[in-house]
Each structure stands twice: as structure tokens, then as C-alpha cells.
Amino acid sequence: MKKRIWLSPPHMSENEAPFIKEAFDTNWIAPSGPNLDRFEQQLSDCLSGHFVVALNSGTAALHLALVTLGIKNGDEVICQSFTFSASVNPVIYQGAKPVFIDSESDTWNMDPDLLEKAIIDRLTLGKKVKAIVVVNLYGMPAKLKKISSIASKYAIPLVEDAAESFGSSLDNIPCGTFGSIGIISFNGNKIITTSSGGALITSSSAFISNAKHLASQAKDIAPYYQHSKIGYNYKMSNVLAGIGLGQLMVLNERIQSRRNNFQRYVDYFSEWNKKGFDISFQNEPDGYISNRWLTCILVDPERNKGLNIEAIRLALEENNIEARLLWKPMHQQPIYDIYPFYSNGTSDRLFETGLCLPSGSSLTDEDFIRIFECLDNLFKNCL
Numbered sequence: 346m347k348k349r350i351w352l353s354p355p356h357m358s359e360n361e362a363p364f365i366k367e368a369f370d371t372n373w374i375a376p377s378g379p380n381l382d383r384f385e386q387q388l389s390d391c392l393s394g395h396f397v398v399a400l401n402s403g404t405a406a407l408h409l410a411l412v413t414l415g416i417k418n419g420d421e422v423i424c425q426s427f428t429f430s431a432s433v434n435p436v437i438y439q440g441a442k443p444v445f446i447d448s449e450s451d452t453w454n455m456d457p458d459l460l461e462k463a464i465i466d467r468l469t470l471g472k473k474v475k476a477i478v479v480v481n482l483y484g485m486p487a488k489l490k491k492i493s494s495i496a497s498k499y500a501i502p503l504v505e506d507a508a509e510s511f512g513s514s515l516d517n518i519p520c521g522t523f524g525s526i527g528i529i530s531f532n533g534n535k536i537i538t539t540s541s542g543g544a545l546i547t548s549s550s551a552f553i554s555n556a557k558h559l560a561s562q563a564k565d566i567a568p569y570y571q572h573s574k575i576g577y578n579y580k581m582s583n584v585l586a587g588i589g590l591g592q593l594m595v596l597n598e599r600i601q602s603r604r605n606n607f608q609r610y611v612d613y614f615s616e617w618n619k620k621g622f623d624i625s626f627q628n629e630p631d632g633y634i635s636n637r638w639l640t641c642i643l644v645d646p647e648r649n650k651g652l653n654i655e656a657i658r659l660a661l662e663e664n665n666i667e668a669r670l671l672w673k674p675m676h677q678q679p680i681y682d683i684y685p686f687y688s689n690g691t692s693d694r695l696f697e698t699g700l701c702l703p704s705g706s707s708l709t710d711e712d713f714i715r716i717f718e719c720l721d722n723l724f725k726n727c728l
């Protein structure tokens with residue numbers, strides 16, 4: 346069997362190990378230390394100077410965002426249905442109730458018109474919407490300007506789940522900085538990684554000091570352990586922050602590689618589209634820059650000679666190449682199908698017809714040859 350081509354594997358440079366060695370040499374093996382301070386400072390430099398606290402996962406960052414915003418039992422939080430479950434689970438951790446919004450077809454993210462409709466509807470029903478969680482899927486910024494202006498109009502705090510979109514921007518404003526609080530993830534599959542990790546981003550000094558306090562067990566200032574609030578153990582390790590420092594040195598290269606992957610797939614499928622297929626991609630509207638974390642294709646069997654994504658996935662799998670369906674929307678999940686959902690059909694259609702292709706920044710020319718050979722055979726058989 347040929348070596349497996351993964352969807353989005355970690356991609357180390359040669360820069361990480363020296364920072365880790367330094368942590369060992371100086372015995373800073375703790376969730377504090379010089380690597381962590383430098384990592385937070387450099388992240389802040391990438392994020393318009395916003396305050397940053399590095400945490401042990403993106404999920405922890407989202408949870409802390411909701412705690413910081415005071416989300417509690419009985420509150421409603423508006424969420425994007427088309428996303429990974431970690432965008433929504435922290436709403437449940439807080440005993441709050443998610444209200445799901447469908448996507449629009451340009452960016453595949455939260456539909457601003459439906460968002461406003463839902464806010465008005467919840468108000469009419471006498472419900473309290475306490476936050477909105479928008480997501481930039483596969484690296485593509487949501488319609489963040491429209492969404493943040495709707496959020497301000499109704500005075501609802503916006504949380505930007507930029508887990509997949511570190512390095513993306515909208516009108517030159519970096520993703521992660523649009524909401525009252527933003528989060529990014531450094532999980533092993535993301536654009537850069539600390540093995541596991543995340544960060545909370547905010548321009549509010551009150552939010553950041555509260556988040557930092559809660560992230561390290563909410564210790565009061567006292568000569569003994571005293572706690573006036575429930576804390577969490579959410580800080581990133583100084584060892585893992587060393588991986589982050591090394592990865593930040595190659596962030597721009599990683600983004601460029603993933604954008605090149607995307608263009609390679611576009612060029613490849615455009616040849617098949619000339620022969621009567623109709624494969625399409627996630628748009629990048631004017632002013633939007635996606636890190637193209639994952640390249641996804643839409644394959645409607647009715648416009649592609651009966652070819653469907655499951656056939657493509659299986660053909661790739663047979664050649665030990667990993668591909669994966671798009672996120673299964675939250676309103677279709679057994680854990681979430683009981684919650685309100687404002688629908689327009691978009692996320693159902695995306696889930697039915699969408700496939701994520703191998704997109705790692707370490708993909709080689711040989712990998713692409715294997716992927717394209719496999720797809721060639723499949724497409725030829727449909728002609």
C-alpha cells in the first residue's frame with residue numbers, strides 16, 4: 346500500500362525543536378514561562394495588537410469567551426448550524442440554549458439576513474439572545490461586516506470562531522478580531538499547530554484580564570489559595586508555546602502552500618468542467634482573503650453525469666487518500682436537532698454535495714499526481 350495522503354496533517358518546520366529544548370534546558374515546563382509570553386506577544390502582533398491569551402484548545406477558548414460574556418443557564422446563543430460541534434458545545438456547558446442559523450451560498454457561513462430575522466423573531470417571542478457565535482469555515486471569512494453591524498444594532502456581543510481561519514482577512518482586517526471576543530485553534534489539523542492549543546482574542550482589557558484570571562483557576566490575590574469565582578485550568582503549556590513560536594515563523598508559507606493547493610485543484614477540475622462536468626468551490630468574494638485551510642468541492646450528481654461525492658471519497662480511499670464530507674450541520678445532529686433552526690436549505694445542500702480534499706501544506710507534487718490519477722480514472726468512467 347502506498348503511504349497515506351492525509352486531509353490536513355501537522356507540518357513542522359525546523360524551528361520548533363530549539364524552542365522546546367530551551368523550555369527543557371530552563372525547566373519552564375509549566376503553563377507559564379518565556380515561550381508563552383513571546384507566543385502571546387507575537388500572536389497579538391498578527392492580530393492588530395488585540396490582547397491574546399494562549400489556551401490549551403480552541404474549545405477552551407470558546408468556552409472561556411462565553412463565560413467572560415456572562416452566558417448562563419437559560420440564555421439563548423445564536424450559532425451557525427454549518428460548523429464543527431466544538432463551536433456549539435460550550436453553549437451547552439453553560440446551560441444555555443443554541444438557536445441555529447443557516448448559511449449563505451457565497452462564503453458558506455452564517456446568513457446575515459436570516460440572522461436578523463431570527464433576532465427579531467426571538468425578541469417577539471420574549472427570548473433573551475445573549476451572544477452570537479459566527480464561524481469562518483475552511484478559512485473563509487463570514488460576512489463579518491454585515492454580521493457585526495447587526496450584532497451592534499441589537500447590542501448582542503459577537504463571538505468570532507476563527508479556529509480554522511487564522512491568517513485570513515476581510516478588507517485587510519484579520520480574522521479573529523471582528524467580534525467582542527475571537528478565538529483561534531492550534532489543533533494538529535489546523536493551519537499552524539501547537540499539537541493542541543488555542544487562543545482567545547479581544548480588544549477589551551476588562552475581558553482579557555477576566556479571561557486570564559479564569560483560565561488559571563481564578564486565584565484571588567492573597568497569601569493563600571482563595572477563590573471568589575469558579576476557575577478553569579485552560580492555559581497553554583510553555584512547552585507547546587515553543588512549537589507555536591516555530592510555527593509562526595512559517596505561517597505565511599503555510600498559507601501560501603494551502604492557497605496554491607486550492608489553485609491546483611481549481612485548474613485541475615476546470616479541465617473536467619470543459620468536458621461537461623460542473624465542479625464548484627467556496628467563493629472568495631472581493632476583499633476576502635481565505636487561508637484556504639481546506640479545499641472543498643461541490644459535486645451535484647444532477648450536473649455531473651450522476652457522479653456523487655461518496656463515489657469520489659471511496660475511490661480516493663481505495664488509493665489510501667483521505668477525503669472527508671463537509672461538516673454535518675448541527676441542526677441534523679442527534680445532540681442538537683431539538684433546538685430552533687432558521688433555515689434556507691443551504692447547509693443541507695452543502696452537506697449533501699460537498700467534499701474536502703487533501704489540503705495539507707506539506708502535499709508534494711507526487712501526492713498531487715496520485716490524487717489526480719485516481720480522479721482521472723473515476724471521471725473518465727463517467728464520460
Ligand SMILES: *Cc1c(COP(=O)(O)O)cnc(C)c1O
Nearest residue numbers: 402403404429431432508530532
Ligand atoms: C477545530 C475547531 C474548533 C475547536 O478547536 P480545538 O482546538 O480542536 O478545541 C472549534 N471550531 C471550529 C470551527 C473548529 O474547526
